[in-house]
Amino acid sequence: MELMSNKKPVAAIVNNSKASSSAPTQLQYPANIASHSMMFSFMKYNRNKSYVEGKIINNIQLPIPQELNELYSVSYQDAELGTFGGEMLQAGLSIGDSIDNIQNTNGSKLAQAGVEGGKILQKAQDLSTSKVIGLALRRALGGISTELGGVVDLAKGNIPNPHAALLFNGINLRSHSFTWNMSPTNQKDEDNLLEIFNVLKRHMHPAARGITTSGGGDSLLTYPDEVDITFMGSSNSLYKIKRCVISSLNINQAPNGPAFHAGTGNPVYYALSMSLREVEIITRDDFINKDIST
Numbered sequence: 001m002e003l004m005s006n007k008k009p010v011a012a013i014v015n016n017s018k019a020s021s022s023a024p025t026q027l028q029y030p031a032n033i034a035s036h037s038m039m040f041s042f043m044k045y046n047r048n049k050s051y052v053e054g055k056i057i058n059n060i061q062l063p064i065p066q067e068l069n070e071l072y073s074v075s076y077q078d079a080e081l082g083t084f085g086g087e088m089l090q091a092g093l094s095i096g097d098s099i100d101n102i103q104n105t106n107g108s109k110l111a112q113a114g115v116e117g118g119k120i121l122q123k124a125q126d127l128s129t130s131k132v133i134g135l136a137l138r139r140a141l142g143g144i145s146t147e148l149g150g151v152v153d154l155a156k157g158n159i160p161n162p163h164a165a166l167l168f169n170g171i172n173l174r175s176h177s178f179t180w181n182m183s184p185t186n187q188k189d190e191d192n193l194l195e196i197f198n199v200l201k202r203h204m205h206p207a208a209r210g211i212t213t214s215g216g217g218d219s220l221l222t223y224p225d226e227v228d229i230t231f232m233g234s235s236n237s238l239y240k241i242k243r244c245v246i247s248s249l250n251i252n253q254a255p256n257g258p259a260f261h262a263g264t265g266n267p268v269y270y271a272l273s274m275s276l277r278e279v280e281i282i283t284r285d286d287f288i289n290k291d292i293s294t
Helices: 007-019 083-104 109-127 130-144 146-156 187-204 284-289
Strands: 025-028 037-043 056-063 074-080 164-171 175-182 226-232 244-252 270-278
Touching: 025 187, 056 187, 187 244, 187 270
Parallel strands: 025 056
Antiparallel strands: 037 056, 037 226, 074 164, 175 270, 226 244, 244 270
């Protein structure tokens, strides 16, 4: 099968298979999996390791899930700068423009500084007016009583401008959710699927560790394992996924109602739902480089 995306996770698989005396365990469902599939490569948590250096423990290959949703989100917050906040913002912008004009001038920077300094002084003088005093009094009245402030507004026919603004807070770590409907048709596929369920549960949970020299006890919990996700046999048009951790796992053993094999008593149908969280944020540079697995 040809790997067409997420180049570094693929390189990690190849390099570790060559360098490691024991190759990572390979599990797949079904045995006759199609050319288009997803590879989940698990490794121990280590923030100091790159993709290539991370030692892969297990590879799990599954079919393409029912849906592939490419989701992005950034965080913004509504805010009110307040009556004077808006004025201060405009003054700050003017000062910033003046500094830029001084830095970018081709002539005497000292002469340009004098010109821009005069503009800044004029801005300060514009704020030192009776209207500023009036706004300050109105703000004080509002602090004493909302109703009293409202009476003044009604009489004057205006209100203090709250100067609503949208503040950028940062980038949200992306989440991914995948769902598969599965029905093993032979014993090998059934055994592999049950083993895959167990391995997924093992990788998403921490281990308990003690703080004694013998290592006994459960005072500490290790970070769960991380996973690289690779679309196999797919073109570069499919979206890229950064390194993740499994945040939730739901194994429905009766998605179509109770149905069990007569011989083994195992369910006939399974529905697997997996949610993952990326451990690194995405920035604009990721789209310039075309490969966010770097």
